[in-house]
Amino acid sequence: MARKSRRANVVQEKKEELQVFASIITQKQLATAAYARLSVEKENDESIQTQIELLHQYIQDHEEYKLVDTYVDDGYTGTDFDRPEFIRLMDDVRTGKIQAIIVKDLSRFGRNFIETGYYIETIFPCLNVRLISINDEFDSSRAEDRNSMVMPIKNMINEMYAKDASKKRVLSFEMHSQRGDMKIAKSIYGYYVDKEKNQLKVNLETAPIVQAIFRWYQMGKGTGDIVKRLKMLDIMTPFAYKATHEIEMEIPETDRWTGDRIKTILLNQSYIGSTVYGKRKAAKYRNMPEHHTDPSEWIIHENTHEAIVAEPDFEEVQERWEKRSDFMKESFRRGRSRWAGVEDSFPQKVKCMECGTTMTYMRYTNFGQSQGVRKGFYYCKEYDGKPGYCRQKVHEDLLKITVMDQIHHMIKVMCDKKEVLEKMKEGTCEKGELVSLRVKIQNMQYRLMKAEETSATLYENFATGLLDEQEYLALKEHYVQEKEKLTEGINQAQVRKRMVEKSIEEFLEVEKNLEQYLDDRSFNQKLIDKLVDKIFVSSKGMIEVRMKCSDVFQKVMEIME
Structure with missing residues (x-):
């Protein structure tokens, strides 16, 4: 009777355990x-x-x-x-x-x-x-x-x-380019594609815009003036026209006429009826990424479609453009010589907070001083006619002070966190995600060991009659799933632990390289180039500095929390 009583108690305990873990036995x-x-x-x-x-x-x-x-x-x-x-x-x-x-x-x-x-x-x-x-x-x-x-x-x-x-595509492209019978994949501003004839046809809506751009440039108007005229006339950009008339795409808010778009139109030989192949090339089988090619490599076929611009007018525009380019290069060279020593401290880093445009760097001389002091400032050239819209300016000296203050504040905070992170890495700290992960992994490893030990005794209990077949199979299935769940949890926690350790190491490496500048308050161009990603300037006087290592900094702050 005692034997039966003990067996009944064990069975009852196992049934209760099954009920407790019933939710775990569901399929994962x-x-x-x-x-x-x-x-x-x-x-x-x-x-x-x-x-x-x-x-x-x-x-x-x-x-x-x-x-x-x-x-x-x-x-x-x-x-x-x-x-x-x-x-x-x-x-x-x-x-x-x-x-x-x-x-x-x-x-x-x-x-x-x-x-x-x-x-x-x-x-x-x-x-x-x-x-x-x-x-x-x-x-x-x-x-x-x-x-x-x-x-x-x-x-x-x-x-x-x-x-x-890839090799076949490249060879096919080269063959069709030589013959001039390549299938036209997309239209050009001023033309549409006649798919049946595989030919560019004049678009009566946009061709006059192209002709006007060429006439304005011949009249001596620069690309900036042409952009202003197009905006004033509310002319759709090439992308906006294609998005609304051909491919039904959403037009991004940043889409606008620019000097580069005018340049692309003015230099495009398609407008005199020629088709040019090979301006860009790529060949994956040669490990050659897509790239611009030299004009000497282009394949040009003349009179492939109706011209929008007369050839003499096109040649005159090319001559004007070449002279203008030479003049700009010479002016740039002289300017660099004149302003030697007055360099942009934040090249391509200063952005307008309102419109996102890169602000232009401008040099000036303060002749109020005895010999004239050469300085610089940034301003936003974007303007849509609304009073007070963009056009803000910010002095370079103010940016230097603000940015260096932000950098030294960041260095100080990083140095303050160094000791805690080193303790966390060594395992002597009592808080933080890394500590939690280590404890979590240890707990799951202990539970896995216990589950394996219990699972190993199940068949013995079944063989001795402590468990019947149904109970044995149910408990066996439960512990199989429990071990799978714990193993998966351990693997995931270890992956996360490695990521956390890597983030801490990256942070400590950055901190080690910056600690030497903690007490140095002077302007440091090397630190600017190394740390500063973007500077956003608002017309309301706000300045936001975005650091290149901000993601490393943010990760560590989350880990410490």
């Missing part, structure tokens, strides 16, 4: 990303939407995955990993937001043999992330898939395919 879902990619050439006439639908359906059919986000790189080659959505995906992977990535096939993930293999064999196992390829029936969590010879061969084939396709 992995936070999953669907990644789709398609090159510029639509491979096999496949659409990006078809890929997305396939991925979503696969995730829907498999309960272990939970779709968190969809990442789409449409029009990006797979030969490198510098793709905006792929970069966003990896950022989410590193922060623990994504635990599994699903692609249609491995070529969608990447066509670079070495880097694709590095992600599969090194990066993803380290981050405890699964990569699933539907068509390849590949799952990186399976050792037999990772170690299989099939995957390296497939990755190598994918890279060879990409190189071969």
Whole structure:
């Protein structure tokens, strides 16, 4: 009877334990990303939407995955990993937001043999992330898939395919360029594309604008004056016209006529009826990024379409532009000689807070002094006719004082945090995220050890009759899931711990290099160049300094909290 009583008590205790952990025994879902990619050439006439639908359906059919986000790189080659959505995906992977990535096939993930293999064999196992390829029936969590010879061969084939396709595209482009029968992909301001005849046709709405720009320049108007006239007449920019009449895109608030746009129109040989090929080139199979080419490499075909500008007028504009360019270069050279020693302390760093424009640096001489003191100031050239809009000025000396004050304040704060961070790194500090992570990892490791010990005794209890078969199977399943959950939690905490340690090391490295300037209050151009990213100036007198290391600083502040 005593034997039965003890067994009954043990069974009752196990039943109560099962009830307590009932919520844990539910099936776990992995936070999953669907990644789709398609090159510029639509491979096999496949659409990006078809890929997305396939991925979503696969995730829907498999309960272990939970779709968190969809990442789409449409029009990006797979030969490198510098793709905006792929970069966003990896950022989410590193922060623990994504635990599994699903692609249609491995070529969608990447066509670079070495880097694709590095992600599969090194990066993803380290981050405890699964990569699933539907068509390849590949799952990186399976050792037999990772170690299989099939995957390296497939990755190598994918890279060879990409190189071969790139080579064919380049050779095809060069052949069609020589013959002059290249398919016209997009219109030019002043023309529209007749797709049936594959020819540029004069656009009666925008061609007169192009002609007016050429006439104004011949009359001696500079690009700045032409921009003002176009704004006054409320003429749509080339991008705005195309967005509203051809491709139905949203027009950004920053879109406006600029001197560079006028230059592009004035120098474009398309307006005298010529077609120019090869202004920009790229060849992935030669590891050659897209780049501007020398005019001597251009292929020019004359009289391919109706001219908007007469050739004599076009030649006159080119001569005027060449003379103007030479004059500006000579003026710039003389100006540099005259103002030697008076250099812009914040080149391309000072921004207008109202419109976002880079403020212009202007030098002047204060002749109130005995010999004249040469100084500088910044002003915003943007103006839309509204009183008080932009046009603000800020003196360079004021920026120097403000920026150096901000830099020394940042250095002081960093030095104050140094001791706490060093203690946190060494494990002698009692607070902070790093301490919490270490405690969390230790607790989970202890719970994992206990779960393994208890799991190891389950069969013995079943064999001796302390547990019946149903109880044994239920408890076994519970501890399997508990160990998986704890293992996953430990891996995630360790990844986060490494990221925190890296942030602390980066902070301490920056602090170590800056500590020498703590008591130096003088202006230091090297510190400006090294630390200052942007300076925003408001017409109301506000000055905001954005540092290059602000992300490192912010991360450490969050860690210490």
